[in-house]
Amino acid sequence: MEKDVMKDIMNDVKKYQKAEKLKKWRDEVEPIPWYFDGLENLCDRIHPGKLFLQVSDVKQLSLDTKLFRFISAKPKKLLAPFRSGQYIGLTVEINNIKTSRPYSLASSPNQLAYYELGIKKKEGGFVSPYLFENLKVGDILESTEPMGNFYHNPIFHGNDLVFIAGGSGITPFVSILRDISERVLPLNVWLFFGCLTEKDILFRDELDEIQERRPNIKIKYILSEPKPEWTGARGFISKEEILNKIGSIKGKFFYIVGNRAMYQFIQAELQALEISRHRIIYEAYGVPDDVTKIMGWPEEIDASKKIHITVDLIRKGKKETAIIEASCVEPLLNSLERARILGYQLDNGCRSGECALCRTKMRSGKIFVPPEVIIRESDQEFGFIHPCVSYPISDVHIDLSLT
Numbered sequence: 001m002e003k004d005v006m007k008d009i010m011n012d013v014k015k016y017q018k019a020e021k022l023k024k025w026r027d028e029v030e031p032i033p034w035y036f037d038g039l040e041n042l043c044d045r046i047h048p049g050k051l052f053l054q055v056s057d058v059k060q061l062s063l064d065t066k067l068f069r070f071i072s073a074k075p076k077k078l079l080a081p082f083r084s085g086q087y088i089g090l091t092v093e094i095n096n097i098k099t100s101r102p103y104s105l106a107s108s109p110n111q112l113a114y115y116e117l118g119i120k121k122k123e124g125g126f127v128s129p130y131l132f133e134n135l136k137v138g139d140i141l142e143s144t145e146p147m148g149n150f151y152h153n154p155i156f157h158g159n160d161l162v163f164i165a166g167g168s169g170i171t172p173f174v175s176i177l178r179d180i181s182e183r184v185l186p187l188n189v190w191l192f193f194g195c196l197t198e199k200d201i202l203f204r205d206e207l208d209e210i211q212e213r214r215p216n217i218k219i220k221y222i223l224s225e226p227k228p229e230w231t232g233a234r235g236f237i238s239k240e241e242i243l244n245k246i247g248s249i250k251g252k253f254f255y256i257v258g259n260r261a262m263y264q265f266i267q268a269e270l271q272a273l274e275i276s277r278h279r280i281i282y283e284a285y286g287v288p289d290d291v292t293k294i295m296g297w298p299e300e301i302d303a304s305k306k307i308h309i310t311v312d313l314i315r316k317g318k319k320e321t322a323i324i325e326a327s328c329v330e331p332l333l334n335s336l337e338r339a340r341i342l343g344y345q346l347d348n349g350c351r352s353g354e355c356a357l358c359r360t361k362m363r364s365g366k367i368f369v370p371p372e373v374i375i376r377e378s379d380q381e382f383g384f385i386h387p388c389v390s391y392p393i394s395d396v397h398i399d400l401s402l403t
């Protein structure tokens with residue numbers, strides 16, 4: 001009996017030694033277990049942080065808008081997956097000034113061979129005219145990973161969706177419609193697309209084709225400055241147009257993309273239809289053109305006033321303080337980039353107060369923030385600001401050594 005027990009124990013010891021040997025062999029050959037490696041690759045794929053994109057094609061969409069197609073500039077680094085409606089932040093260097101602008105992805109999320117961006121050249125703009133005039137096949141740009149919350153959320157948004165786009169604001173909807181059409185999603189969509197003239201209807205052939213193929217997608221073009229022969233709707237996207245087309249507002253969820261002026265106009269129209277704010281999402285296309293015209297702007301401030309910004313920062317591992325001059329009608333982030341004091345780019349994504357990537361500690365001073373921008377209560381309480389939408393209206397002291 002004792003002999004048998006001893007035999008069993010010895011067998012177990014041998015098995016253990018064999019398992020240990022095997023484990024050691026596995027560790028040597030396969031140091032990372034497959035599941036861990038798989039997860040790490042997946043996380044890196046979904047959240048690469050930044051991407052390097054190479055222009056592979058350029059197409060003129062209208063007089064002032066071009067479609068740029070980008071592939072991954074690093075053959076082994078695949079493009080990150082995204083949800084239709086999201087954007088990427090493109091970084092550019094113009095006259096030694098490093099800055100970024102967000103652009104919505106227009107391509108379908110069902111393929112990741114390339115991304116497409118439809119970029120409109122803004123009169124008096126800084127980045128978009130540069131991209132429009134200079135970006136060519138072969139050029140490489142850095143970008144953020146896909147970002148943003150402007151996408152269909154079936155639980156909260158339901159299946160009946162009303163899309164309202166102005167001008168280049170059509171780009172995220174193109175991606176969403178491509179997605180709905182390709183996957184034959186059971187969603188009912190009404191798209192109202194406001195443009196100046198017929199020539200400004202971007203992606204028209206493709207939109208018409210989608211509408212023809214998918215009866216659940218209905219599109220209405222509304223022109224504010226049409227030629228006399230235009231037989232479609234004229235003027236602005238009004239509550240009457242919306243109601244006529246969608247029948248009832250019940251159960252419908254509204255998405256708006258366009259400049260701030262358009263958003264304010266549409267918001268008032270939707271309010272008149274008694275649509276709850278909770279049933280509307282919008283993507284504000286950047287900062288206001290003229291902040292002095294925004295509700296709440298302190299009229300006593302002289303718009304030509306120069307402001308001093310004291311900036312605490314870390315340079316070469318040491319804390320330093322710099323003072324720059326800024327304009328009260330320019331977002332603080334733009335002034336910081338223009339001053340080129342940092343030697344690196346302050347993190348940013350949306351440049352419209354939403355993503356919180358540019359969050360910065362303000363030690364003292366006064367800023368103006370457009371009223372529709374919602375800053376988290378905790379940020380306000382602890383003195384954090386979003387420089388992308390903050391206009392300094394007194395001398396300001398910020399601390400970048402904490403970011």
Ligand SMILES: Cc1cc2nc3c(=O)[nH]c(=O)nc-3n(C[C@H](O)[C@H](O)[C@H](O)COP(=O)(O)OP(=O)(O)OC[C@H]3O[C@@H](n4cnc5c(N)ncnc54)[C@H](O)[C@@H]3O)c2cc1C
Pocket residue numbers: 087097101102103104105117118119120121122124125126127128129148168169171172283284285286287330331334335337338350351352
């Ligand atoms: C989520 C999101 C998605 C968007 N998607 C699209 C899209 O799909 N297509 C599209 O066309 N647009 C899109 N936009 C708008 C886009 O991001 C830009 O706002 C637009 O292209 C205008 O940029 P701009 O630099 O030309 O103009 P502005 O940003 O208005 O540039 C002028 C500003 O640049 C600064 N500036 C000027 N000169 C200098 C200088 N010498 N040094 C430093 N700063 C200077 C000043 O602050 C000035 O106010 C999107 C915006 C957002 C928020």
Ligand code: FES
Pocket residue numbers: 347348349350351352353354355356357358359386387388389
């Ligand atoms: S860049 Fe998104 S909040 Fe400032």
